[in-house]
Amino acid sequence: MYNQRPAPVFLDLFRIRFPAGAITSIAHRAAGVLLFLALPFLVYLLDLSLQGPEGFARAGTLLQSWWMRPVSVVLVWSLLHHLLAGVRFLLIDVDVGAHLQPARASARVVNILGIALALAYAGWIV
């Protein structure tokens, strides 16, 4: 059963510490939720793209529409961050880079690399 105790009193979001690893972790969750929310649309695109040449062309037009470009950048970031952070968590599971210093360093690498690659993708589709 879930916890019935009152929430901690000292829970000021501007005063609690949020180190790199915490950002990696919460962003991994947020990215996973975004990918889940995008699933129905992605399956729809796959379906449309295989309904003959017209459907394929319409799927391409949809992907390149003005509203889909920023959405696709967010989704590409979600996928990259989720994948990179996931690989990091798997390595930590098998005790690779599990100590504080390497774990902090890898968290920073994951946080920055996800954003950098997503920005590169954004530059590529503009």
Place this chain on the structure above:
Amino acid sequence: MTQPVHGLRPWLLQRVSALYLAGFALYLAGHFLLQPRHGFETWQAWLGHPLMRLAGSGFILALVVHSWIGIRDIILDYAAGAGWRLLLLTLVGLVLAGCGLWALRVLLLAVG
């Protein structure tokens, strides 16, 4: 269902499915880097290849399992109250089952 409540099986399933998804994602990334532009015929031939149907079905299955465990964990972490949990878990289960079956139908029946 007399087993004690434990989380080892979902924990392990989450990681096994993650490995498959990561491998498949690398294959997809490599494919699109080597061949960024598709026409309908090459697109259909690529997705309709028997090996792709097999590996792609595995991908869909792994994605459904992985998403279910991940979203389930988030709901159990943040949603308090049995009613909320049941409602959210049911919705997520329906969406995932629907998306999984739809994608399998597209990959196995609609191609070629």
